[in-house]
Amino acid sequence: MPWEYSVQGLPWSLIPFIRDMQIAKDGIIKVKYILINLACSLGNLIHQQIKQALLELVDGNQDLVALEQMFDPSWNPDMMSEEARIKLGL
Numbered sequence: 608m609p610w611e612y613s614v615q616g617l618p619w620s621l622i623p624f625i626r627d628m629q630i631a632k633d634g635i636i637k638v639k640y641i642l643i644n645l646a647c648s649l650g651n652l653i654h655q656q657i658k659q660a661l662l663e664l665v666d667g668n669q670d671l672v673a674l675e676q677m678f679d680p681s682w683n684p685d686m687m688s689e690e691a692r693i694k695l696g697l
């Protein structure tokens with residue numbers, strides 16, 4: 608799971624969207640992420656922020672970054688941290 612890794616430069620605000628992160632034997636960083644819903648207007652921005660943070664780790668080598676947007680499981684409020692629920696009054 609992504610929280611097992613220390614990823615410098617990856618904005619902590621993006622961590623809840625990340626569902627899996629692996630570093631393959633060939634050095635490719637593979638990240639699977641979800642959005643709150645399919646019509647999320649920030650989808651492209653989230654994708655670009657994750658990609659940019661990872662590219663900084665591999666000196667800009669795009670061949671070493673692979674992103675996959677997942678649609679299952681879909682996001683739900685149960686995925687929120689306790690702190691986030693408290694802040695939103697849930």
